[in-house]
Amino acid sequence: LRTLKLTIAYDGTEFAGYQRQARDRTVQAVLEDAVAPIEQRAVNIMAAGRTDAGVHAAAQVVSLSLENAISCADLTRALNGMLPADVRVIAIEEAAIDFSARREATAKTYHYSIWNGAVMPPLLRRSVWHVPQPLDLEVMSSAAALLVGEHDFAAFQARGATVKTTVRRMLASVMREIDVGIVVPQGAGGRLLRFEITGRGFLRHMVRTLAGTLVDIGRRRRAAEEMLAILASGDRARAGVTAPPHGLVLWRVEY
Amino acid sequence: LRTLKLTIAYDGTEFAGYQRQARDRTVQAVLEDAVAPIEQRAVNIMAAGRTDAGVHAAAQVVSLSLENAISCADLTRALNGMLPADVRVIAIEEAAIDFSARREATAKTYHYSIWNGAVMPPLLRRSVWHVPQPLDLEVMSSAAALLVGEHDFAAFQARGATVKTTVRRMLASVMREIDVGIVVPQGAGGRLLRFEITGRGFLRHMVRTLAGTLVDIGRRRRAAEEMLAILASGDRARAGVTAPPHGLVLWRVEY
Numbered sequence: 001l002r003t004l005k006l007t008i009a010y011d012g013t014e015f016a017g018y019q020r021q022a023r024d025r026t027v028q029a030v031l032e033d034a035v036a037p038i039e040q041r042a043v044n045i046m047a048a049g050r051t052d053a054g055v056h057a058a059a060q061v062v063s064l065s066l067e068n069a070i071s072c073a074d075l076t077r078a079l080n081g082m083l084p085a086d087v088r089v090i091a092i093e094e095a096a097i098d099f100s101a102r103r104e105a106t107a108k109t110y111h112y113s114i115w116n117g118a119v120m121p122p123l124l125r126r127s128v129w130h131v132p133q134p135l136d137l138e139v140m141s142s143a144a145a146l147l148v149g150e151h152d153f154a155a156f157q158a159r160g161a162t163v164k165t166t167v168r169r170m171l172a173s174v175m176r177e178i179d180v181g182i183v184v185p186q187g188a189g190g191r192l193l194r195f196e197i198t199g200r201g202f203l204r205h206m207v208r209t210l211a212g213t214l215v216d217i218g219r220r221r222r223a224a225e226e227m228l229a230i231l232a233s234g235d236r237a238r239a240g241v242t243a244p245p246h247g248l249v250l251w252r253v254e255y
Numbered sequence: 256l257r258t259l260k261l262t263i264a265y266d267g268t269e270f271a272g273y274q275r276q277a278r279d280r281t282v283q284a285v286l287e288d289a290v291a292p293i294e295q296r297a298v299n300i301m302a303a304g305r306t307d308a309g310v311h312a313a314a315q316v317v318s319l320s321l322e323n324a325i326s327c328a329d330l331t332r333a334l335n336g337m338l339p340a341d342v343r344v345i346a347i348e349e350a351a352i353d354f355s356a357r358r359e360a361t362a363k364t365y366h367y368s369i370w371n372g373a374v375m376p377p378l379l380r381r382s383v384w385h386v387p388q389p390l391d392l393e394v395m396s397s398a399a400a401l402l403v404g405e406h407d408f409a410a411f412q413a414r415g416a417t418v419k420t421t422v423r424r425m426l427a428s429v430m431r432e433i434d435v436g437i438v439v440p441q442g443a444g445g446r447l448l449r450f451e452i453t454g455r456g457f458l459r460h461m462v463r464t465l466a467g468t469l470v471d472i473g474r475r476r477r478a479a480e481e482m483l484a485i486l487a488s489g490d491r492a493r494a495g496v497t498a499p500p501h502g503l504v505l506w507r508v509e510y
Binding site for chain 2: 007009010011056058059076080085086087088089090091118119120121122123125126127178179180182183184185187188189192194249251252
């Protein structure tokens with residue numbers, strides 16, 4: 001038996017999230033079903049972050065135990081030959097026998113993208129949230145910066161979630177404007193904003209609820225400093241809406 | 256009667272091209288069908304460039320004659336409210352009564368994008384051509400530069416096309432690497448190359464056939480200078496393959 005570390009990317013549009021479910025199409029099921037005929041048995045593939053329905057991954061990491069001695073390069077080619085075009089294996093490497101993609105991740109980075117303009121560029125519509133209202137980037141940046149460090153993020157957790165602790169440490173948190181000249185021409189009448197956050201761990205819906213709250217702040221419905229009051233309250237009702245899943249990308253996992 | 260100049264963008268994936276056809280879904284038909292209930296009669300919408308099936312537009316320009324006195328801003332909102340998400344009206348302005356988006360265009364710019372790496376990032380797959388083989392960007396750039404000026408592009412025209420003259424003037428032509436850090440993370444194992452060409456007019460399939468030939472040159476199957484010999488030959492059989500439509504974007508139209 002050997003343990004492999006796979007870096008994968010997916011377009012979450014047509015997936016009901018990472019985790020296998022009885023009926024719906026999931027990334028885990030599609031991956032496991034591609035490995036099974038090579039391994040000649042069912043396998044279980046654990047991910048660093050269980051992304052929700054519609055959420056994308058640029059470099060998700062998953063771990064897999066395999067009896068087959070196929071080389072990493074051949075397995076990459078074989079899997080990409082069998083997988084649908086919306087999931088790709090970027091790289092495979094050998095890992096310690098007890099490696100767990102989830103347990104050993106030291107940091108994860110998520111990107112949440114926002115198109116701030118009257119009209120949504122069609123080619124961005126599957127991976128960027130459209131916010132047509134004017135946004136004040138400066139106050140959004142100030143509010144994003146307040147998230148760095150250890151906080152109780154209970155107010156930003158999906159309702160009904162149960163975890164031992166809602167305290168998480170954020171290592172970086174910025175909201176910035178992206179130079180978008182490579183994806184839309186000048187005169188497209190908008191700008192691309194991106195919330196980039198790195199933490200040791202995240203609660204369910206946390207990045208999307210932070211993004212929704214940052215947009216409220218950008219629309220000047222709340223002050224930037226209110227971010228700290230919302231954190232302190234632990235009250236989900238005080239935070240903003242959960243931004244839609246398609247703007248979110250699991251960007252990087254560190255070990 | 257008034258004449259309007261509309262700047263539109265579309266994701267060409269689900270369209271059988273710009274031009275209306277009896278059966279298939281086209282950009283022209285979708286646009287004309289959105290204007291008809293406002294104008295209370297059928298309209299004819301001419302485009303600066305008739306893009307083929309699968310080709311995208313970041314800023315296509317079309318012209319439209321209207322009797323209705325609706326303001327440009329209201330018409331933009333009304334059309335975007337009725338159009339599907341894969342076509343958007345970016346801007347509408349009043350034009351001279353005899354304005355023709357096609358006849359009066361002085362230059363058009365097309366971008367052809369190539370992902371040069373082993374594995375295609377899933378979120379790019381609808382708008383970028385995947386070329387996994389090693390490509391020599393330097394020779395591709397040299398070959399692209401040879402296209403500037405007036406040439407007979409008969410060798411790069413779709414077979415069976417009939418036009419009065421196959422001579423066209425190119426104002427700019429570059430092949431370059433795009434900084435792709437905003438769309439894929441470091442370690443994605445590839446690079447994004449883009450062929451950017453501006454001309455007063457183009458033949459059918461011309462940009463895609465030039466892109467296919469540039470890739471042949473990048474793969475070192477032909478020398479960069481052969482571009483001139485292919486032009487001089489006027490022989491379609493000497494040019495490379497027609498690159499797939501999904502890598503092509505009509506980027507800008509000038510007047």
